Amino acid sequence: MAADEKEPRKGAEPTEGADKKAPKDDAKSADKTESAAETTTKAATETATKAATETATEAATETAVEAAVEAAEQSPPPMLSVASSPHVRSNESTAKIMWTVFACLLPASVWSVYIFGMQAAIVLATCTGSAVVFEALVQYFTKDRTMVQDGSAALTGLLLGLTMPPGVSVTICLIGAFVAVVVAKAIFGGLGHNPFNPALTARVFLLIAFPGAMTKWPITLQAFAEKPVSLYGQATTWYSSFATNKTLSLPVTKTDSVMEALAGKVDVITGATPLAVAKEHWQRGTGEVLHYTDYFVGSMPGSLGEVSVLLLLLGAAVLLLKGYITWHIPVSFILGVVVMAGMTHLASPTRYMDPIFHLVTGGIIIGAFFMATDYVTSPTYPLGMVIFGFGCGLLTMVIRLWAGFPEGVSFAILIMNAVTPIIERYTRPKKYGLKPWAEPEASK
Amino acid sequence: MSVSFRGGIHPRYAKELSNDAAIERLPPPDEAIVHLSQHIGAPAVAVVKKKQEVKKGEVLGEAAGFVSVPVHAPISGKVTNIGLYPHPFGSLQEAVVIESDGKDEWTDLPKEVKPDSLDREEIKDRIRDAGIVGLGGAAFPTHVKLSPPPAKNIDTVLLNAAECEPYLTADDRLMQEEPDRVVSGFIALKKVLGAKDAVIAIEENKPEAIAAMEKAVAKAKGKAVRVVHMHVKYPQGGEKQLIDAVLGREVPTGGLPMDCGVVVQNVATCAAVDDAVRFAKPLISRVTTVTGEGVNGPVNVVGRVGTPVQTFIDAAGGFRGTPGRVILGGPMMGGAIHNTDIPVIKSTGGILVLTPEQVPSGEFDSCIRCGRCVRACPIHLCPNDMGNYSEVEMWEELEGLDVNDCIECGCCSYSCPANRPLVQFFRYAKLWIRQQQALAKAAESKDER
Ligand code: SF4
Ligand code: SF4
Secondary structure (H helix, E strand, O other): OOEEEHHEEEEEHHOOOOOOOHHHHHHHHHHHHHHHOOHHHHHHHHHOOOOOOOOHHHHHHHHHHHHHHHHOOOOOOOOOOOOOOOOOOOOHHHHHHHHHHHHHHHHHHHHHHHHOOHHHHHHHHHHHHHHHHHHHHHHHOOOOOOOOHHHHHHHHHHHHOOOOOOOOOOOHHHHHHHHHHHHHHHHHHOOOOOOOOHHHHHHHHHHHHHHHHHOOOOOHHHHHHOOOOOOOOOOOOHHHHHHHHHOOOOOOOOOOOOHHHHHHOOOOOOOOOOOHHHHHHHOOOOOOOOOHHHHHOOOOOOOOOHOOOHHHHHHHHHHHHHHOOHHHHHHHHHHHHHHHHHHHHHOOOOOOOOOOHHOOOHHHHEEEEEHHHOOOOOOOOOOHHHHHHHHHHHHHHHHHHHHHOOOOOHHHHHHHHHOOOHHHHHHHOOOOOOOOOOOOOOOO | OEEEOOOOOOOOOOOOOOOOOOOOOOOOOEEEEEOOOOOOOOOOOOOOOOOOOEOOOOOEEOOOOOOOOOOOOOOOOOEEEEEEEEOOOOOEEEEEEEEEEEOOOEEOOOOOOHHHOHHHHHHHHHHOOOOOOOOOOOOOOOHHHHHOOOOOOEEEEEEEEOOOOOOHHHHHHHHHHHHHHHHHHHHHHHHHHHHEEEEEEOOOHHHHHHHHHHHHHHHOOOEEEEEEEEOOOOOOOOOOHHHHHHOOOOOOOOEEEEEEEHEEEEEEHHHHHHHHHOOOOOEEEEEEEEEOEOOOOOEEEEOOOOOHHHHHHHHOEEEEOOOOEEEEOOOOOOEOOOOOOEEEOOOOOOOEEEOOOHHHOOOOOOOOOOOOHHHHOOOOOOOHHHHHHHHHHHHHHHOOOOOOHHHOHHHHHHHHOOOOOHHHHHHHHHHHHHHHHHHHHHHHHHOOO
């Protein structure tokens, strides 16, 4: 019976159906069908005469012909379809899940466009659109049944776009999408078989290949200079911060005293990420001006997807409520960050920033809720998920605090992706039936 | 307060299609095809000959060994053939065909007795002689369950009234309409087992049944029977999940409920036990739900064993449009049949007709490792990895992942967004592993010789 159900799948993926072979195959199937329905024979013959490049249509016709032959061989046709139980399925599908996650990222995407303007829109659209096109091309050449409509390519593209700095060039976006969809996913066998998160693989590739372009931030941190709000006394409400958004939301490239002070070491325009600026700033002992609510609401600059923690959390809440992600990975990720940042901060408050700063800056929120939770590359058992998330959090902090890169989320998640198979192996749930039962003595 | 287990799913129950339909009686069929294999274990051995006249309730086949039960004539008439006929489980099996004489006459039955006047062995004999098997679907001979080895100490008997399979309402109706019969049969079983505790466990979506059973239990005072409410969740009525939910015990791997001191019985079985104990009536009919979006008027009917499935479907107003799939049992664990001339057997508690739109396409994709199946599995296995190993036929790894513990409940397949036919994979894997073990054994015994 297993063979029966596998049949349609096999029929639909003749990966070896290379251009040269195709016409011959079709002629063969046309011969076979002589005894079968005439219409299909015609269709097959017609296809055989068609240009060999139209492999996609040919594959479809081939399947139809095979089905017809099979049907003709089975006589009489069975009255009712028979298959293995269960006979009902939930209404979840891969496509539904992927598009929902996509939709949950839209508020933050729209906000990034509001903050950064058209350049952000171009980056997001290029990444998403080209990822879909690459996926369609892959599907065209491999004739895999997995459809571009399942939304996984669009989601990968959007996630990639959200990790980009605003204003990065279209070429870099295209290269990123290619790496994500073709190199990081299709080559490994497509959705479900890729060991590493495709969007993050592409981002890290770009970071290494184009370090300049990928760290160019058309921003200045107004908050650094003009907001004398103490780190611990940040009583400013969300509302008042929102009121100041209008000034903060402009992607102006303004130099101010702080930046000027830094300018000797760091080229503000093509230099460090906000995280790096802040890191340096803090270590120089002048860190009294950070304004958390701005990060939280999203009026602080960063990668496109890092700008609004609030809107990202909103999307994540929907995913949690729908059960598309579980709490395990995000919560343990954040816990890992808090533990590490907390310990270092307590040990040396002047040298290390406190946990809240780390949570609201950079990619921790999008990483914890949308990247680390990628089904394919994270563990599936609850205990494994917690270990995975906690590991991501710890590694992120290790990289942020002591490695050469200011941001560690991407690397941390990719490293944990690599150890996911090992985590899986050792965290399988305990099966039912191992609980000992002590027979009550007295009743005997 | 209600109890439950970890894992499971919440499918669409669709019980409202038939849970208001009072139980009706189907007229006896003109021809009954009575399979000699009505149960798990050795098929009964035919003791009638062609052309022999039989009365309703007469023995057609004797039990062949301990794990076997006799089979009785569901109608009076003439034996027209003994031969191979399609069986609900798929293959061709030996069956006795009876042509009705239209009289529907009972064979001689003894006078009614009070269950209290019989001792344990007498009750057990009556249950075996009546051909009673587990009517929840497994069709395991009931008297075998009632004969635990002396070393096993059975302290609890559970009445499985969860009826967690979607669509089915036969047990629900039976509890509402004949609660006293069910409770009386249950008490008889408790007596046979000498259990201290007797629990009737019902899912909360059957408030009328709960009320009826609580009333019946109150009437039978002094018998120490209690009613427990359970969460509505599939597979709440799986033996293992039921025991976990109600008693917090786990049936040891590879063991039976009796290995943790429990025997589980089904609602319809208890009703049949009552008939057998009081009237020595053999099991020749049962309540069956005929339902689904593919029939015009879902019903609950009492039908005779050996009646063709088509007769039941006609009783439910016939097919609505083209049937997509006809299933004996519920949608989660029932078996699809290819032809509606197949006769029902003792364990056929439901006939479900799905429309073509409701039938899953059978196409599936790669596992996206979403973990839904892992969270759904009530045995806490890892269906995702097991599915992937099955696809590449890595049987030893599958065995290592405890595929043999899978109860084939279908929760994993149900919840898979990639539509993976996980249960089917696992069935195939188990079969393969069994075959390999048999081959290995055969090779071993050859070596020894
Ligand atoms: S069918 Fe088997 S593997 Fe799947 S959920 Fe049920 S017990 Fe688990
Ligand atoms: S539910 Fe399906 S897709 Fe999800 S992990 Fe299980 S097998 Fe894979």
